[in-house]
Amino acid sequence: MSSPTIAMNDRPVYLLPGWLNSDPDHWQSEWERRHGDVRVEQNDWEWPRRGDWMARLDEVLQNDARLDATPALLVAHSLGCQLVASWAQHSAHTARVAGALLVAPPDTEREDMPPQLHNWQPIRRPRLPFPAIVVASSDDPFCRPERAAGMAADWGAEFMIAGALGHLNTASGLGAWPEGRALLKRLAD
Structure with a gap:
């Protein structure tokens, strides 16, 4: 794996896409191209297993090795948010x-979750x-x-509503x- 480009006050930035990965027009892909942020590639984007992703x-x-002295920033979208919470626990x-930065965390406890995501239940909620x-x-x-506000509160995170922008993905423009x-x-900072 190549070393990440130094970014954000000399902090490496790792991108954590959600289910099915972030397409080329997604803001995460744009950040990868513009800023040299590094996408964490997963072995299976279609049937994501929580333990494997963690x-x-x-x-x-x-x-x-640079993270010994300069910890990284994680930028998660969708299922990537649940990955951060599970991994941190x-x-x-x-x-x-x-x-x-946890963007558009999905509610993986919904009754209508696709079968590919059932192993992401329950949502990990420790601070x-x-x-x-x-x-x-x-x-x-x-x-x-x-539900997103509840996750943020449990995680000890600041919570913001970006407006009516759908899933904050490519379709959101x-x-x-x-x-x-x-x-x-x-x-x-």
């Missing part, structure tokens, strides 16, 4: 993370051991705002999403 994130963070390496900001949409089809980048900068 192990992969742990492996990536352990293998970046079990990993011995959470000190390698300075903060997390995160690093600062975090949860950004939700008022009309996200995968999570009601009050965010482009490079400078507002999200400003929130990440706030975490970096």
Whole structure:
């Protein structure tokens, strides 16, 4: 794996896409191209297994020796938010993370969850051991705002509503999403 480009006040930035990965027009892909942020690749984007995704994130963070001195920032979208919460509950390496931007966390406890995501129940809710900001949409089809607010509260994260922007993905028309980048900068500072 190549070393991440230094970004955000010399902090490496790792992108954690959700189920099915982030397509080329997604803001995460745009950040990867524009800022050199590094996408954490998973072995199976279609049938994501929580334990496998957690192990992969742990492996990536352990293998970046720079994180001993300069912890990284995590930028999660959708199921990537649930990955951060699950990983943080079990990993011995959470000190390698300075903060997390958690965008559009899905409610994986909904009755209409696709079968591919059933192993992401229950939602892990312990307080995160690093600062975090949860950004939700008022009309996200995968999570009601009050459910997202509840997750943020349990995780000890700041909570923000971005407006009526769906799942805060490509269909939301965010482009490079400078507002999200400003929130990440706030975490970096």
